[in-house]
Amino acid sequence: MGFLDRFRSGATTPIDDVVAAMQLDRGLAKRLTSYLIDGGDPAVLGQLPSSLALGEADRQALYGALRALTGSPQFTRDVAPRLVDLWLAQGWSMVPLNLTLSERRAIGYVDLARNAQRAHVDAMEILAVLEPTGVHRDEAAHSVVTALWQQRRFNPYERPVQITGLDPVLGGSPAVFAHLLGSADPATRTAALQLLAGVPQCIPQHRARVEELTRDGVGEVQQAALAVVGGAVAATATAPTPAPAPVPAPAPAPTRAIADGDPVPPPYTPLPVASLGEPFVSALVQAIQERRASLEERAKRFPQQTFYAREIRELDELTPEVLRRVEAALSGVGPVWQWLPDAVRLRPIARVAGQHPGFTLRHAIRFAIAEQFYFTGSHAVPKQIETDLRAVMDCVIEAEGPSESRPHRQRSIDLEDVSLRLASHIRDNDLVWPYFAEHPEVIDGRFGLLEERSARGPHDSQTALELLYRFPRIPQHLLPKVESLAVGGVQLRESAQRLIARQPEAHEGLPVALANLEASAEVSRANAASWLVDVVANTHESSRDEVRHESLTALEQALEGERRPLAQSAMLVALRALGRDLAEFLTPQSLLADAHAGLRRKVPAGMAWFPLDSLPELRWVDGSPVDPTIIRWWAVLAVTLKDPAGEGLISQYVQLLDRESQRTLGSFVLASWTAHDLVVMSEDVIAAAATKDAPLRYAGAQRALSRTENEWTRKRASMTVAEHGAEIRREMQGTLTGSAIKEKGLLALAIGAPGHELPELISRYAKRYPARRAQIEAFVTTAAMSEDPAALQAVIAVARRFKQRSVRARAAELVEEIAQRRGWSTEELADRTIPTAGFPARGETEGEDEGESDSTVAILDFGARQFTMRVTPELTLALATSDGKPLKALPAPGVKDDPELAKEAKSSFTAAKRELSQVVALQSARLHEAMCLERTWSAEAWRSSFAEHPIMRHLIAQLVWEALPAGEGAPPELFGATTPAIAADQREFTDREGWVLTLNALRSALKRRGFQFGSAEDGGWIDSAAKDVGPWTVRLHFTGTYPGQEGTARVALRSLTVVTNGRWVAMTEVPPVLLAETYADYHAVAAAGAFDPEWGALA
Secondary structure (H helix, E strand, C coil), rough: CCHHHHHHHCCCCCCHHHHHHHHCHHHHHHHHHHHHHHCCCCHHHHHHHEEEEEECHHHHHHHHHHHHCCCCCCCCCCHHHHHHHHHCCCCCCCCCCCCCCCHHHHHHHHHHHHHHCCCEHHHHHHHHHHHHCCCCCCHHHHHHHHHHHHHHHCCCCCCCEEEHHHHHHHCCCCHHHHHHHHHCCCHHHHHHHHHHHCCHHHHHHHHHHHHHCCCCCCCHHHHHHHHHHHHHHHHHHCCCCCCCCCCCCCCCCCCCCCCCCCCCCCCCCCCCCCCCCHHHHHHHHHHHHHHHHHHHHHHCCCCCCHHHHHHHHHHHHHCHHHHHHHHHHHCCCCCCHHHHCCCCCCCCHHHHHHHHCCCCCHHHHHHHHHHHHCCCCCCCCCCCCCCCHHHHHHHHHHHCCCCCCCEEEEEEEHHHHHHHHHHHHHHHHHCCCCHHHCCHHHHHHHHCCCCCCCCCHHHHHHHHHHHHCCCCCCHHHHHHHHHHHHHHCHHHHHHHHHHHHHHCCCCCHHHHCCCCCCCCCCCHHHHHHHHHHHHHHCHHHHHHHHCCCHHHHHHHHHHHHCHHHHHHHHHHHHHCCCCCCCHHHHCHHHHHHHHHHHCCCCCCHHHHCHHHHHCCCEEECCCCCHHHHHHHHHHHHHHHCCCCCCCHHHHHHHHECHHHHHHHHHHHHHHHHHHHHHCCCCHHHHHHHHHHHHHHHHHHHHHHHHHHCHHHHHHHHHCCCCHHHHHHHHHCCEECCCCCHHHHHHHHHHHCCCCCCHHHHHHCCCCCCCCHHHHHHHHHHHHHHCCCCHHHHHHHHHHHHHCHHHHHHHHHHHHHHHHHHHHHCCCHHHHHHHCCCCCCCCCCCCCCCCCHHHHEEEEECCCCCCCEEEEEECCEEEEEECCCCCCCCCCCCCCCCCCHHHHHHHHHHHHHHHHHHHHHHHHHHEEEEEECCCCCCCCHHHHHHHHCCCCCHHHHHHCCCCCCCCCCCCCCCCCCCCCCCCCCCCCCCCCCCEEEEEHHHHHHHHHHHHCEEECCCHHEEEEEEEEEECCCCEEEEECCCCECCCCCEEEEEEEEEECCEEECCHHCCCCCCHHHHHHHHHHHHHCCCCCCCCCCCCC
């Protein structure tokens, strides 16, 4: 039957199916079929179109046909090499072009096996494919090795196909190992030795060369060679039974004698040996069967998900015989590889094993070593360990065994790393510090005190400091290092100071701080001065006055001889914090002398953009003019201090100015700083970039379409070069090229800026420039130093609800500091600093009576005329003449009016409108949060904070309040929003799972309910949105999207969960009102779409 006859009759072979799936024209299809079956003209391979251009469904059909062919009788010894060549010609393998044809064919054959979902390929199969091509046997064997190594480099998300039966292939070609072991590349020599360790029958042929490599100049090669020599001995001694003789692996002895005065580690008890037995194996077999059945059911429901099949294959490898060897390894003594010489994937049974009765910590440690997760995600190791770390590490070292005799593994254990990870599982310090006292090289190495290694950075030293926190006292040989860190860089300074403060001696940090007031480094002197404030504060009351006096004396003496601005500033701030009057240092004459001295030095080059010569005219509090030289020096000093809070000194300086000068200087600095920070890319640069990149983007779109065809790639490929150029121009429009963050210290001069300016900048940057996190944090820090209620409320709002967690955390720290300074709680701070938009709070005016007081009215004075401004119940501003006639806007100044007063009145009205808008927005969100968290107020606090506030009195009138008996609480009565009955352990709502809506509708609904999209995961994928309500985070989960996806794309809702303190909580733990509100959010978002029974296709 001929080619066409087979198609006409409907009788097709697997080769016919592969050719048909490639969708070739009739001529090419006939020639390709002839080549595959009979070895016809091989030139046809170069004439075939790329099957990568097929649609996704068609490509999957093609791969399925290839799988059917490789498993059929038609896949003969003669057909296999020709199918491999087709595979390579079509580009279905990621094969480097610099390899030989034989190597590429070997890799192609293994990839064919992977496509067929095979777990193993015998090396002799690969030789059989290569032999018909006429390749020499040694070259063929070398190609097998290349294929083996290539498995480890490519397809990181696919499980490698194991190449077995290497002994006869490599044993029959000694030239292969000779060539590899003689390579000039150390990595090749190391890899060859690791391969040789796995085929011990080949070692005798190359023993001489291996022994030479034990003296190789490269350490990795040496270690690999020693492992081969040790492995040759171990291979003859390792018994195949589940009960080998134990290999001794004593824990290393302490590397440093304990010094006098250092804590002495107490004795400890080793972990006891216990057998798990056959019940453990039976439990694992049953769990695997149940898991396999579940996976098969899921694979049927979602056939497009290939990982179910992959996990089933992994489970199939865990046969009862393998599980018995696992049980023997866990119950035995000595290295686990005596029972498990080959790597076994144990992760599928980790959780079941850890939950088995009788599964002890010793079993867990040995399991982690066997599965090679080494405690970075092992489900077998408990989250909390209550055993001496020395006993745990003894078990680790025993289970791992001597490195020189264990078989080759893909990863080797790092005892230091493992000890640190296990220490994090142990809460009791007394179970941790003895190990590190006996092995001081761990801490010494991380401090960079060992000759053979240096600290890798602040993270290493921070780890060392955290370990020392667990000691009863700092070992004496480490005291100098810790003391130097205590006055060093900002990243480690506070940690080192806290560690010293924890020592048993009273005010331990005092002598260190006093000594460093005379250090050679300016930063050490400055940090020592700041540290003295904390030392005094942490000293016991009985000796605090004595320590304060000693500190003040030392600071005054140090300040007399100090000439550097950073240290001078720190000493002045410390003196003020310790109660010293700074008046003598803050006179105009003293400040001018300091300015002249400071400006003799070079002005920081980074602030060349700041208009030092155009500073506004300012006045002191007494009305006298300020010499511009002083302001110039303040600006230079602020940049030098690099702190938006000005280290507390700049704010002291600014407060010497009158209120109007503070506002003027603050506005000037903010305007200049943001103008430099927000410089955008010029149109010429954008045009040049678009001209250059548009052709490249067009070519990339065409390549993407040839590889994968879908709606997105078709749309991109249909765009012209000009359209790509226009897209680039749109993307680059408004791109910021400037930055003033290195001069963020200048912002300290803006603490007196008008109240609305800093909140507006924070809001503007958060909405338009969210990537400029450092700038937002700097604005927040400056706002926290302000005395203006509007600025403080902006900090409170950021601390409560802000997308960027680090900024939110910094704002929360600042709010806590402000509240502590004022002796309030953070809630009291938020209540008592609500801005009044220029209206006097009740009690600030004289002559109040029982009627409407003057607190509801603000006077706008034009001199000859006066106008009134009121807050309406609708929370807007109403204007009127002095006799009560309503006005839509303030009139222009008349001939008799005072121009300056009129200008000031108009400015006050504009500021009031802005502040009113900010107050309503912030306080509405805060009151909603208070409702959700069921907060209560005393009657007095409620009256003074809200009822007597000129704005809040109108806002609270729109809410329903409940009066409770004094000292009592009551379950809240819910109006409208309710929740369904919930189970005791229920952790999510799923009754709107499968409701589908467009991405645009989802975004709109989430925004209305106060949610923000979560962080992007791998590949930019986003599958949740979150809303913070106090300490609670509500998460709404959906099927996912990615940045830039079209708004018409469909997504499906999944579940609603609640998290607090990083813990996913049961719904019964959530406050009832918050639960009702979030449940209503879930339903409101779902209402923007509709249920779709086929929603699973979007998952």
